[in-house]
Amino acid sequence: MQKRSTILLGLIITGILAIAGCGKGKSQEVVVYTAVDEVFSEKIINEFEEETGIKVNVVYDTEANKTTGLVNRIIAEKDNPVCDVFWNNEFIQTIKLEEEGALQPYKSPSAEDIPDYYKASDNCWTAFGGRARVLLVNNDLLAKENFPTSVSDFVSGKYTGDQLAIAYPMFGTTKTMAAAFYAQWGPEKGKEYFQTVVDLGVNVVDGNSVTKDMAASGQVAIGFTDSDDAREAIEDGANVTMVYPDQGEDQMGTLLTPSTVAMIKGAPNEDNAKLFIDFVLRESTERELVADGFFDVSIRDAGKGGIKGMTISLEKIYEFMDESAKDMEELFSVAH
Template structure:
């Protein structure tokens, strides 16, 4: 008899021990959309330095960085997370609209320019990616900005990631915000007319250009830098840097305090840690090659410092609001 009950009792004991310690004052629960390979070392360092145990949920490439967003939305009425580390601030805006986040302005973010922070503290930006053009070295012509997508010289030779997902969604929302609905819709129609190829993501776009199958694509700076570091035949172009140009769209990471989390004070400590100069230095040195927003923190060698780039002047809160409004347009354009 003793033998028969041994396995179930053992399993129950192990399961119970696996679930123990779910909520302690020395714990912080963080949901992370930034790639785990880059975010986990930062969180481990936080654990070492503060003694606060970090319990993290990470996102997958497969879920286009939206898996934990779905989880946050589904958990709205009984939040399990204390902090959300988003890889862009647009969905942080969506959380605010849904009443899932609460304001907190980390003291360590004082040096970060105000355009990268929510004025009411619903999110704080740090370590940005830039939306750059990756251009094949074999291309006959070099594009200078987004209008190249509409230029007949690149008919059927340009590629862009599916705008329903990831940073390309944010880019489109930014264009709608900057240009207004009419011009942005004309741009979308122009992409179709000029036979721009639609890829599943920025990584695929960068690979298509690096292989020479296409001349250029709008991608995230980390996609461009990784191909450059692999020695692939590409060049990086900062789009729309001329006098009339709109500039480069910068997408910072964003850290958000979740309303009703069980470990809010620890959550605030983690937020302060994430937006610090030290974290930005680590993320700049890592393979993700992110651009520091604190003045004076070294930038990855392949990327220009933020003060030497003409950046797009956008209101991220407005982009978040636009995102919901333009979804039917994007959906129709993609053909869903």
């Protein structure tokens, strides 16, 4: 009897030690690759670590490679993944990873109030926050009653080409905007819009910051740019107004270019990856990033009294990237 009790006690102790061993073996880390500037992402990462006790091993992009470097690294590691979560500052390269089979679905409960057109149809990524395409108007050159209210006003003939500036639509958010117009209106009308830009003799320049500077300095009356650049001009004291186009009830809204977060297929620390994604996608995190100046808008506010964004899906925009890019190259390489 005593021998049997000793065996039973031994089994119980072994079981307790096994359970304790499992607990000790549970991962307490997560690997995050991010293209979000460290000055903004570090704060969020520190808050996550403090709340959960999970250590975040973060890899930032380099200024030389930007998002492309991280994307190529994830693709190269696809058969033996190191990264758990990709937190990107845009959506095009994230969808590219989805196409490469490098992402796995995760439907975060934190994203329930994010509109579906900002999510992957297979739940491989979710978008949040972002910048808006805006028209920056010089108040010294245009009276308020002559301000544009729609992207269509930019090519309507109401303004002469020398009053207008836009970045080359083969790059950056202007390239994305071209694809969005193709997705919204169809390729024929989308291409016609940019053909009119050429025909009017609009100033086509190297980047949104240049269009911002031209509007701020009075070289042009209207610069097509992003909300972060426009906000910078306003904070610097320029006499300009930032106009969010197409905000009327029967208008399409403006293009919002969000950040995205996604789980890597075969993530070594899958449970912790889910916790990190849930944390980043919280409404409170999105609004914190707005308050900190990384985001200019909350996509949760779209259609709810906030900035009205286009409701065309990000996936649809991506479908037109190659076609619109080819057309933009033809239009603007000939023109310039």
